[in-house]
Amino acid sequence: MILLDGNRLSLAQLRELLYNGERADCSYKSLQRVDESREAVETIVANGKTVYGITTGFGKLSDVHISSSDVDQLQLNLIYSHACGVGDPFPPIVSKAMLLLRANALLKGFSGIRREVIERLILYANEDILPVVPQQGSLGASGDLAPLAHLALPLLGEGEVFYRGKREKAIVPLKVKGIQPIQLTAKEGLALINGTQAMTAMGAVTYLEAEKLAYEADGISALTLEGLRAITDAFDERIHLVRGYPEQMDVARRLRKLLKGSRLTTKQGEVRVQDAYSIRCIPQVHGASWQALGYVKEKLEIEMNAATDNPLIFDGGAKVLSGGNFHGQPIALAMDFLSIAMAEFGSISERRIERLVNPQLNDLPAFLSPEPGLQSGAMIMQYAAASLVSENKTLAHPASVDSIPSSANQEDHVSMGTIGARHASQITTNVRRILAIEAICAMQGIAYRGEDQLSPQTKRIYQAGRQIVKIIDCDRIFSYDIERFTEWLKNENEITNIVLGLK
Structure with a gap:
């Protein structure tokens, strides 16, 4: 209770x-x-x-x-x-x-x-x-x-x-x-x-989904790092300490822990000197979005415990004061920030997908296809991810910068915070699908590399994911795979628990 x-x-x-x-x-x-x-x-x-x-x-x-x-x-x-x-x-x-x-x-x-x-x-x-x-x-x-x-x-x-x-x-x-x-x-x-309970409720539910998805983004990106034989030097603790952002340090630490014992990742100069930004800058990008999530959480928890109606009654009724606590501007701004933060998880994920499927950017079979040419493999999965990323760019336009007067101009500035909360929810849903696509592609890349070479932690993520989506051994209706994996990300805590060391 x-x-x-x-x-x-x-x-x-x-x-x-x-x-x-x-x-x-x-x-x-x-x-x-x-x-x-x-x-x-x-x-x-x-x-x-x-x-x-x-x-x-x-x-x-x-x-x-x-x-x-x-x-x-x-x-x-x-x-x-x-x-x-x-x-x-x-x-x-x-x-x-x-x-x-x-x-x-x-x-x-x-x-x-x-x-x-x-x-x-x-x-x-x-x-x-x-x-x-x-x-x-x-x-x-x-x-x-x-x-x-x-x-x-x-x-x-x-x-x-x-x-x-x-x-x-x-x-x-x-x-x-x-x-x-x-x-x-x-x-x-x-x-x-x-x-403000409509925008706050939608915001709170979206935040809870977004926080879980952010951990899943860290876990799925670790799979991609192994699928692409990424350089782990970029996650060295010293790099992140000298910048000083705790959230960036946290992401780097989680990646180091997830990748410990991997025989697929590399060191500087073994395969290449540097990785692309979508690989090497995961702690910086994910970490910045985690900073935004922290801000959003703080504002939501204040608003969840706020008196937001009008008028308010004080001192046993001796004072009944009209004010404006119903104005949703604090949550409107937080929801716009949440939209941007989640859109960035999707944006960098789609770039990692591109690096997994593009034969000019890796040494894997073209589009991860079992028979490039005869079979298209994951080619159009990247299209779907790109479409969702582009949609998120329009949804992430701040709702809070708009206002329109109402009630014969008595209520002449409004927050549009509920619109912002709805957009944040839509973006989070889109990002979940993008990450599902990345996971499917990363697992396919690993299937070519060798599951036995995964780190102990990512191997558990891989094996759990394989219970949801089987290996791509021929072209099929991949929409079904994407939706199944998306539902799994939404409803199960397996990846989150592995990332947090709870399993």
Whole structure:
């Protein structure tokens, strides 16, 4: 059980909640803060005070006073009117992350929402009643309004959910489990949708995938190094110490460990004096992307524990302050950085693929084909990788440099952070396929060199990979191989564990 309190949720804990069956609950102290904040909202309504989002309209309509008798209807109208999301839904795992992250933010106790609503968010996450949330429609400021409105609908018994592998009306699993829909009261609709949890959830899920993929990139590149008889002097600890980047040193150290005992790698002058940059500069390039991942992780963990709605309630209701914590700029920039970092893993991987298949750049059979000419071998695999790299270049254009005004120019600068998070996810998916192609080509090169000459660690990676994709002894529909290997990289931890020395 992982207790949420609004302050200490980590990406490691989120991984346990999303992927390993761990369940969430509210900490006792956080619920006390929630109750105090709720009392403040009820006092505001009872006294007829004018407070944004509680007794006023929203956005440009914030000057319209709402009578005490209509404050509950105001919140329901807010959810209905803001549920304008379009396009394909976020993956269910992202919806689950949204539920958990919104609950965690509300448990900080600054939002004026009842504990019952927060507990319902956590119940849905624990029971895998996962809202269908369209991916498009958020500007990433004023919160992820449209996505979070769709997240809130199933609390009311409305909208759709993913449940037990099916997409269906939200009311269906509620009836099965005997769960009554919630009736929103003052400020609760606003508290549910005024936040950055769509971009943060998508960003967190993408980060967890990207971190795993970065370790896999180190392991797969080690296979390529052996397939190309690379020079290991470039990974000598002294080279990396004198530059001073810890992440670069870490990559070089992992490569040295992975390649220890290899009879395929070489020393300076044995076969050639220097390797190409895509070989010799792996620690520098992978290491720089690891630096970016560190930055992204830091920003995500801050945002996962942030109060991002508006207004916020302080000092037991003595101060209700309107601000802009819903603005997604910190995550927007982090997601753009994540996109660039992951695109570079793919870019250098594709260059290594080219060196594996191009007969002008190595001494292997042309395109790794068993019969060059009659059979094309891995020729078009490189085309596919190149296409994905080029697509990533367009997706990596920063979403955060764009803005467009909304709500009659009241909301005149927005982050586009959710778009950035979606692009980072697409790029990460593309990079996984590129690395799958590199692995297939590297294993084929090794098959020509001799599996028995691999280092002990890379031999384990090779043998695990051979369980997924067999040796290329004739041309076949390689798309199937690529997709199988891609799924394996996504779902299994074998390469990561070998790279980290856990297996």
